[in-house]
Amino acid sequence: MPGDRRAHRRPRRRRLRPGPARGVSARALAADLRRELGGAAVPDGDLRHYGHDATEAHGVHGTPAAVVLPADTAGVAAALRCCDRLGVAVVPRGGGTGLAAGAVPLGGEVVLGLERLTAVRALEPERWRMHVEAGLTTGHVHRLARESGLLFPPDPGAAEQSQIGGNVATNAGGPHAFKYGVTGRWVTGLEAVLASGEVLTVGGPLRKDVAGYDLRSLLVGSEGTLAVITAAWLALTPMPEARLPVAAAFDSVGAGCDAIDAIVASGLTPAILEYLDAGTLEAAGAAFPAALPAPARMLVIAEADGSAAEAARVRSELVEVLGDGALALHAPQARGDVEALWRWRDGVSTAVAAHRGGKMGEDVVVPFERLRDVIAATVEIGARHGLPACSWGHAGDGNVHATLLVRRDDAAELMRAQAAAEDLFAAAVALGGSVSGEHGLGWVKRGQLERQWAPAALDLHEGVKRLFDPHGRLNPGKKLARRDPPPGR
Known part of the structure; x- marks a missing residue:
């Protein structure tokens, strides 16, 4: 709880030793899974790829007791029933691009990969929606929408590796979240499988539904600790006709932040509103697709989108607001120049x-x-x-x-x-903020909620976990509210 010294103590670190769970040998476990799902769904050989995600510098890695790659929701349910019967824990895995070690098997769990669940169950551009399975990559979802003249706005990194199920499970964000919101805003329904193997469907191709508790929103961002997401209904929106960025260099962080404040106060709603500080520019500025003045200590990038007329109007206003106090402006309009700016930003x-x-x-x-x-x-x-x-x-x-x-x-x-x-x-x-805006807690931030939540909120968080997963078999050790939960929790 804020102000409570106990909440700000430096938690002691615990290590989980990888190994077969609950006394079940890895060989016997793999054999059981093959009997349930067939040999193609349970690979053998070198499984090190499934022992880590994209977490950098933390050195977090594990060894799965087995890897199972179901081909459909029925296979996911069969795998979870098998693991439930054997008392074996499961780590759901999407594209392995997470930055919080949320998909790392640190206790010898079975890794359940969703990479083969790639069906497009429905694509309905006239209704601005699609129904896709969890293993479809973010890039594939973007292309399906774009080819129909529509947009799926959430744009976290690694679009060709990250999978939509993982994006839903982490409620992933990205640069366009300023105007369009994070992934959960675009999810109207989910199919998921509980630890017991029971298939659960909440929401669907609906624009509104307030009939019960919002289970869909509980599953969004749950990081595989409550259920395994297997499919999602996604809302779409018309593709903007034009996208026009403006980049402004400032001589100090204060000047750059004043410009950001001015944009928000003006009532403008750029699709993107980004910043890069002096240290970032020192490392990446040499490749910027325009000349950056030597005194630049902060770069602000905003993007106007919409119809050609609307984008041009907002761009003009952004130039006016950002130009007040900027050392230099870069406002490309040609498609190639716009793409060059965003390629640079992606490589930062x-x-x-x-x-x-x-x-x-x-x-x-x-x-x-x-x-x-x-x-x-x-x-x-x-x-x-x-x-x-x-x-x-x-x-x-x-x-x-x-x-x-x-x-x-x-x-x-x-x-x-x-x-x-x-x-x-x-x-x-x-400063009134949170320990995570888009990567989630996973393993590396387990227990950090103690810093910002009152004990009653922590208890509710743990109670939701127990209700969905009473035996604690889904992604154990991840997204913990407390680093060391009291006995019985």
Whole structure:
């Protein structure tokens, strides 16, 4: 609870040793799963790919007791029934692009991959919706919508690897969330399988439904701890006719944040409102597709979209607001130049990681008016722990990718980075924010809710988990409200 010293103590770390769960040998477990689902669904050989996700610098990896890759919802249900009968825990896995170790088998669990569930059950462009299975990639969903003249707005990274089920399970965001919202806003119905193997359907091709408790929203963002999402109804919207970005360089964080405040106060609603600080520009600025003035200490990028006339009008107003106090403006209009700007933005994370060989990034979020404070805090916390630090992110949402630069082979630096991350979480909460804006809690942020929630809220969080998964077999150890729950919880 905020203000409670116990909530801000540095939690002790626990390690789970990988190994076959509940005394079931890996060989016997794989044999049982093959009998249930057939040999094609239970690969053997080198399964190391399924022992990690995209979590950087934390060094989190595990060894699955077995991997099962069902071909459909019935296969998912059969796999979960088998594991339930044997008392074996399961880690659901999408594309493995998560940044919180949410899909890592740290206790010898079975990894249940959704990569073969790729059916498009319905594509109804005239009704602005589609029904797709969980293993379809984000990029594929975007293309299906685009080919129908429509848009599925959520755009988290790794579009060709991340899967829609994983995006729903983490309630993934992305740059367009400022105008269009995160993934959950576009999910109207879900099919999921409980730990017992029972198939659950909530919502559907509906625009409105307030008949019961909002189970759909409970499953969105649950990170595989309540049920395994197998399919989703997704809402779509007409594709904007034009997208016109404006990038403005400023000589200080204060000037850049003043410009962001001015955009929000003006009533403009750009599709994207991003920022990059001085450290980020030092690492990635050389490849920017226009000349950046040497004194630039912050870059703000906004994008106008809509009909050609509307996009042009909003772009003109963005130029006016951002131009007041900017060192330079870059406002491309030709399609190739626009694409070059966003290719550069997509490569920022890689460029920053290459600066010292690795990075540890945390996606804290604060009220957008506290953006300047969290940007300064990131640099100060890094310096305090002897590490270069920078940040970039979704300015309009206050969602900051606070990043510590490390050498991957330096164990001491990695330990200091983990300690610095704890300080970043504390700083975000102190500024009225949260420890995660879009990556979720997974394993690396387990227990961090103690920093920002009252005990009653933590109890409710744990009660929801027990209700959906009474034996604790779905993604154990992930998304924990408390690092060390009291006995019986």
